[in-house]
Amino acid sequence: MISGGHFTYFITIFLMIAGLFLVIARGNLIKKLIGLGIFQTSVYLLYIAPGKLVGGTAPILSPEFTIYSNPLPHVLILTAIVVGVATLALGLALVVRIREAYDTIEEDEILAVDSAHETEVQTT
Amino acid sequence: MTIATHLPALQVVIPLVAAPLTVLLRGRHLPYFISLAASWIALVIALLLWQQVNAHGTISYAIGKWPAPWGIEYRVDQLTAFMLVLVSGIAALVLPYSRASIKNEVPPQQHYLFYTMFSLCLTGLLGISITGDAFNIFVFLEISSLSTYVLIALGRNRRALIASYQYLIMGTIGATFIVIGIGLLYLMTGSLNLADIGRRLAQVQGTRPVLAALAFLTVGISLKLALFPLHQWLPDAYAHAPSAVSSFLAATATKVAVYVLIRFYFSVFDASQVLSQLPMQEMMLILALAGMFAASAIAIYQTDLKRLFAYSSVAQIGYIILGLSFNSPTGLTATVVHLFNHGVTKGAIFMLLGAVTLVMGGSTMARIQGLGHRMPLVSFGIVLCGLSLIGVPGTVGFISKWYLLLAAIEQGQGWLVFLILLSSLLAVVYVWRFVEAAYFREPRKDIDADTRVPWSMGLPSGLLVIACIYFGLDTSFTVGSSVKIAELLFGGMR
Numbered sequence: 001m002i003s004g005g006h007f008t009y010f011i012t013i014f015l016m017i018a019g020l021f022l023v024i025a026r027g028n029l030i031k032k033l034i035g036l037g038i039f040q041t042s043v044y045l046l047y048i049a050p051g052k053l054v055g056g057t058a059p060i061l062s063p064e065f066t067i068y069s070n071p072l073p074h075v076l077i078l079t080a081i082v083v084g085v086a087t088l089a090l091g092l093a094l095v096v097r098i099r100e101a102y103d104t105i106e107e108d109e110i111l112a113v114d115s116a117h118e119t120e121v122q123t124t
Numbered sequence: 125m126t127i128a129t130h131l132p133a134l135q136v137v138i139p140l141v142a143a144p145l146t147v148l149l150r151g152r153h154l155p156y157f158i159s160l161a162a163s164w165i166a167l168v169i170a171l172l173l174w175q176q177v178n179a180h181g182t183i184s185y186a187i188g189k190w191p192a193p194w195g196i197e198y199r200v201d202q203l204t205a206f207m208l209v210l211v212s213g214i215a216a217l218v219l220p221y222s223r224a225s226i227k228n229e230v231p232p233q234q235h236y237l238f239y240t241m242f243s244l245c246l247t248g249l250l251g252i253s254i255t256g257d258a259f260n261i262f263v264f265l266e267i268s269s270l271s272t273y274v275l276i277a278l279g280r281n282r283r284a285l286i287a288s289y290q291y292l293i294m295g296t297i298g299a300t301f302i303v304i305g306i307g308l309l310y311l312m313t314g315s316l317n318l319a320d321i322g323r324r325l326a327q328v329q330g331t332r333p334v335l336a337a338l339a340f341l342t343v344g345i346s347l348k349l350a351l352f353p354l355h356q357w358l359p360d361a362y363a364h365a366p367s368a369v370s371s372f373l374a375a376t377a378t379k380v381a382v383y384v385l386i387r388f389y390f391s392v393f394d395a396s397q398v399l400s401q402l403p404m405q406e407m408m409l410i411l412a413l414a415g416m417f418a419a420s421a422i423a424i425y426q427t428d429l430k431r432l433f434a435y436s437s438v439a440q441i442g443y444i445i446l447g448l449s450f451n452s453p454t455g456l457t458a459t460v461v462h463l464f465n466h467g468v469t470k471g472a473i474f475m476l477l478g479a480v481t482l483v484m485g486g487s488t489m490a491r492i493q494g495l496g497h498r499m500p501l502v503s504f505g506i507v508l509c510g511l512s513l514i515g516v517p518g519t520v521g522f523i524s525k526w527y528l529l530l531a532a533i534e535q536g537q538g539w540l541v542f543l544i545l546l547s548s549l550l551a552v553v554y555v556w557r558f559v560e561a562a563y564f565r566e567p568r569k570d571i572d573a574d575t576r577v578p579w580s581m582g583l584p585s586g587l588l589v590i591a592c593i594y595f596g597l598d599t600s601f602t603v604g605s606s607v608k609i610a611e612l613l614f615g616g617m618r
Contacts, residue, residue: 047307076259083266087296094289101282
């Protein structure tokens with residue numbers, strides 16, 4: 001375990017909650033995605049931090065090194081980073097399309113446009 | 125060795141390879157035939173696996189010959205094979221349907237992308253079902269989710285974009301919760317293989333990270349399967365996506381999420397006493413009941429048929445989770461049977477609604493007035509599926525409800541029988557709203573319904589409607605395998 005005990009966990013949980021709060025509390029579609037990014041990034045820390053040993057090296061087969069850090073979390077998180085990037089890219093692409101279609105990226109304005117439109121449709 | 129030993133890998137690899145091929149080859153017809161071939165081959169492989177599992181028991185396939193628990197294991201047991209048959213079977217029917225359907229709903233230059241995304245989504249769903257590795261589940265989940273977001277955004281209405289964005293936010297939160305849960309389990313057990321985690325959990329049971337992992341996984345997966353208070357993304361997504369996408373998602377996506385929940389509960393957590401340390405059973409029961417009633421009640425007030433049946437999906441997921449909450453073999457049988465039955469029913473309904481949209485130009489109650497005169501076969505099909513949603517004897521819905529009632533009585537909870545019947549009455553009300561609009565109103569003069577439904581759309585929808593009736597009369601496949609699955613999960617694997 002890293003020196004400082006639960007220090008990394010506190011950071012992780014702070015980032016997690018900060019990200020989730022942004023997603024829920026902000027109406028701006030871009031800011032929501034930023035929050036989502038922070039939320040996902042906090043999970044990277046959750047995986048990586050416990051795999052690290054103080055003084056540990058990469059797992060190299062050599063008599064000189066006896067303390068290794070666990071390489072598996074890095075591999076997993078590499079995958080998760082790719083997934084995160086793809087999600088963010090897709091999200092931003094959707095926001096571009098939404099902006100083209102609605103001319104705004106504020107959630108409440110979009111909902112107002114939609115509900116006005118809906119009452120129109122139902123009567124026809 | 126022969127190709128037969130590599131079937132588990134091919135099951136996922138073939139649709140995965142089809143996806144980039146459709147992008148590279150493009151053209152007007154090629155992407156369609158590539159993905160069609162991939163989905164039919166996937167169905168054949170699924171059926172072969174199904175046969176192998178029934179003959180020889182669980183198949184374990186080590187990817188790259190790295191043995192489990194270190195390498196990634198593909199593990200095909202009866203539940204997996206059942207899901208593979210369901211998912212690839214629906215895909216094999218939806219693809220021929222989609223060709224005529226998207227012609228009307230998606231701009232032509234995006235058609236090849238539709239097939240790419242469809243193949244990827246199929247890959248993801250098959251992968252989730254077949255893999256025995258926790259992190260692999262997350263990866264396949266994201267493959268299927270990301271392609272689903274794109275598929276929904278292909279809808280012609282601009283609200284499809286908002287629906288897709290909202291699903292992206294909710295879906296990513298759900299997936300991240302699942303990763304947190306898997307991460308905590310990995311921290312505590314040092315393993316990512318599901319069966320291995322299950323064995324090792326016994327040594328660390330009762331510790332707080334394990335309980336937190338259970339909570340994170342439950343919430344994350346519940347978001348994906350649209351359990352009642354976490355269902356907000358579903359109605360918009362189903363209502364605004366292209367019809368072919370709605371029918372595929374309604375029949376498979378949430379069902380596969382339920383499969384993940386069953387897998388984690390029975391293959392991972394159930395081996396130790398973790399489940400009994402949190403009031404999981406009571407919580408699932410309450411949420412399932414809330415979903416059955418609230419979602420059915422909301423469905424009654426919808427003006428768009430697609431939204432109506434989307435809310436009905438949320439209610440039906442309530443039944444599925446209710447079966448799970450009994451924690452008994454009969455309850456699990458009901459859950460698995462209803463997974464299949466509801467998949468077939470909803471797939472058929474959304475396919476038929478796609479035909480309605482094609483002809484009538486929309487699926488609002490106001491537009492479909494007099495549908496019974498204009499499209500007699502299609503509206504008769506919707507009514508048959510509606511009867512199945514209610515649970516009328518002779519349809520698949522009856523079989524599921526019957527097992528659900530048996531499970532409730534077995535638990536000595538008679539009041540649940542009453543509640544299940546009461547919620548079926550709500551289903552009668554929303555199905556009746558369709559019947560009233562379709563059969564007791566005059567057709568509107570201002571809409572000319574001259575378009576004919578092409579065979580490629582009619583035939584797959586018709587087959588699914590027939591399946592709705594057939595599996596209601598001959599239950600040897602559905603109930604037979606569900607009973608075996610329940611025995612398996614409550615027996616040796618426990």
